[in-house]
Amino acid sequence: MDTIIKVCEVEKFYGNKDTITKAVNRISFEVEKGEFTAIMGASGSGKTTLLNLLATVDQVTSGHIFYDNMDITTLKEEEVAKFRKENLGFVFQDFNLLDTLTLEENVILAMTLHKKKKQEIQQTVASVMRALGIWEYRKKFPYQVSGGQKQRCACARALVNHPKLILADEPTGALDSRSARMLLETFRMMNVQFGATILMVTHDAFSASYCKRILFLKDGAIFHELNRGKQDRRTFLNQILDVLSLTGGDLDVE
Numbered sequence: 001m002d003t004i005i006k007v008c009e010v011e012k013f014y015g016n017k018d019t020i021t022k023a024v025n026r027i028s029f030e031v032e033k034g035e036f037t038a039i040m041g042a043s044g045s046g047k048t049t050l051l052n053l054l055a056t057v058d059q060v061t062s063g064h065i066f067y068d069n070m071d072i073t074t075l076k077e078e079e080v081a082k083f084r085k086e087n088l089g090f091v092f093q094d095f096n097l098l099d100t101l102t103l104e105e106n107v108i109l110a111m112t113l114h115k116k117k118k119q120e121i122q123q124t125v126a127s128v129m130r131a132l133g134i135w136e137y138r139k140k141f142p143y144q145v146s147g148g149q150k151q152r153c154a155c156a157r158a159l160v161n162h163p164k165l166i167l168a169d170e171p172t173g174a175l176d177s178r179s180a181r182m183l184l185e186t187f188r189m190m191n192v193q194f195g196a197t198i199l200m201v202t203h204d205a206f207s208a209s210y211c212k213r214i215l216f217l218k219d220g221a222i223f224h225e226l227n228r229g230k231q232d233r234r235t236f237l238n239q240i241l242d243v244l245s246l247t248g249g250d251l252d253v254e
């Protein structure tokens with residue numbers, strides 16, 4: 001197996017010793033190339049903090065995070081920015097598209113920043129936008145399309161540079177259930193067809209059921225892990241709901 005990320009005894013604490021919050025509390029896990037993993041947990045369990053550490057936008061209190069064999073916790077600021085640009089793709093709850101650019105221009109911009117050749121950009125953008133079902137909306141601006149179409153554009157933007165890892169923070173959070181379902185199918189296709197490795201934070205069991213593996217967080221620590229194996233999605237969803245009912249958590253189960 002090809003391990004892409006190795007998280008070793010990572011801690012992230014906020015506050016001082018009188019009022020300390022252990023947002024991430026000695027977490028260790030690995031992610032293999034081609035995995036589609038969800039991080040689930042109740043509000044305040046440390047999901048976003050963990051994602052921010054993996055995304056290099058926040059620094060660990062202690063511990064190490066290796067991408068391949070590079071320890072990103074020891075990189076200097078300018079090295080971190082370069083690492084992020086070259087290795088990571090992001091999909092956020094609120095899309096983060098540029099309103100003054102068309103969908104196609106938003107995706108092109110992501111490749112231009114990587115100084116790719118014009119012909120390669122045109123070909124890649126067209127093939128990815130076609131595969132994600134948004135090619136027909138390419139000339140529209142973000143305000144002219146639906147939330148689901150915007151989010152699929154954000155996925156295309158994350159995918160075109162072939163990042164080592166795509167990090168998604170509650171990507172279905174702002175979508176209605178039909179768009180959420182389409183987006184999750186898109187993620188699955190990105191994973192299966194494009195071989196993208198995806199790590200998705202969600203508090204929604206339905207969204208998590210599309211993943212191959214789930215890490216459950218509680219009070220900043222991993223308390224359980226599920227692997228889908230050969231189960232169908234509905235059976236996996238029931239398994240997820242069983243775990244959630246054990247925690248008595250305040251998670252969404254729709």
Ligand SMILES: Nc1ncnc2c1ncn2[C@@H]1O[C@H](COP(=O)(O)OP(=O)(O)OP(=O)(O)O)[C@@H](O)[C@H]1O
Nearest residue numbers: 014015021023041042043044045046047048049050
């Ligand atoms: N900048 C900060 N300063 C102090 N405490 C923080 C900070 N950011 C997060 N926390 C605390 O760390 C803990 C984990 O927060 P985090 O945002 O990672 O949880 P979460 O699982 O993503 O929650 P949600 O689902 O509500 O977004 C919480 O107790 C939170 O109050």
